[in-house]
Amino acid sequence: MKEFSYARADDTPSAVQLGNAHPGTKYLGGGTNLVDLMRETIEAPEALVDVTGISQDIEMLPEGGMLIGAGVKNTTVAAHREVRMRYPMLARAILAGASGQIRNMATVGGNIMQRTRCLYFYDGAARCNKRAPGIGCDAVEGFSRYHAILGASPSCIATHPSDMCVALAALEAVVHLEGPAGARTMALNEVHRLPGERPDLETELAPGELITAVELPSLPFVARSNYRKVRDRSSYAFALVSVASALDIGPDGIVRDVRLALGGVAHKPWRAAAAERALIGKPASEENVRAAAEIELAPAQTYRDNGFKVELAKRVIVASLDDLARRAAL
């Protein structure tokens, strides 16, 4: 690990000031990903600004939404009574990720900013365009069981590892940012980039910008929502495919609104907007859901070991919405 300087921020303005005092500064949350990457020398920040002491609140918003501070620990979010009642897909997504220990350390902001667990990204002997732009990607023709099927490029087929972010994508969460140029907001769905030619550029955050909070909109129908995760072992493993979903069905059985996002399939949490559009206004029958999933997965491109993910994603979408439709009918 390369040596670094350390400062603990007392408030957001001082965090942003410290975070922009020198190039090569990184914000430090729980450290569950960054410290590991520093030890692997994949990350080598010259300075760390510890932001775990700030942005600690979960606030109910007057219009019915919720504002979750970026410094709140993952366990705290998942255990929060209002999150469990109103956004169960978010609580379930968080609880489906990592381990009890890691969820106690990891922050909301850090979860969003975590980097891929692509084995070739971690392996210094492999070629990786994230680590060394332009050098090539050994995953494309390598062991690709955990890699992307949607929105990838010849430069990079890595996936975003977060479970939490899949629920945030489905919820259309809004990320609050604070930077040298002031405060702004950005849709969670805009935060992460597709790899294109520059997989080393992972988010749309400006240098030195800090996530201060995540805003959840008021979405009463999400009180019935779920998160289904398929993985190689039943706990403490990254997703092969995961689905966050919520379903609003009218008394006539017609889909009024639906939210779908996929994890484990792309360089970013994948909002399945095409499938959502295909379902709204139709009965939530298995046939219609399957057809909607087909539309979403139509552009899928597979590699040596991940062809199974296309059918798996469709089936998990069908199973998720079937579960919600049955619960709506009760």
Place this chain on the structure above:
Amino acid sequence: MRFLINGQAHDLAPDIRTSVLDLLREHLRLTGTKKGCDQGACGACTVLVDGERINSCLALAVQYQDRAITTVEGLPFASGLHPLQEAFIEHDGFQCGYCTPGQLCSAVGMAAEIERGVPSVLTEDLTVETMELTLDELRERMSGNLCRCGAYNGIVDAIAATFGPEKAR
């Protein structure tokens, strides 16, 4: 830097890169806490901070100044072993013992999470506030602690006997 470990204050000046794990083992000779993978995958390094379990290998010591850190050495009651340690002996909760300190600290932290009503991915109804430690729940909640000997059955029995709803099976 000041560290509060097992109720004792220590003034130390470790290298800025030092993890809580290396601080414990290399600076304080508290070698109960084990280094398994050193990358947050195995849980052998689990300690409690303000009563919550964390992986000490991923924790930079500088971030944990003035926090109440409890290691396996801090678990025993004044009278001797912690009841969970007694249960590990009783139920053969180990073979080589390398993962045991992490299992112990993790289980104590997990029991506190159950007590606080923290749900798990297996919790059927998230609106329920009282959590029950079934064997499936126990296995899920302890999944961050690996045992390469595969002593899981004994580990599960020991934890269930100490913290389970019926105490002993």
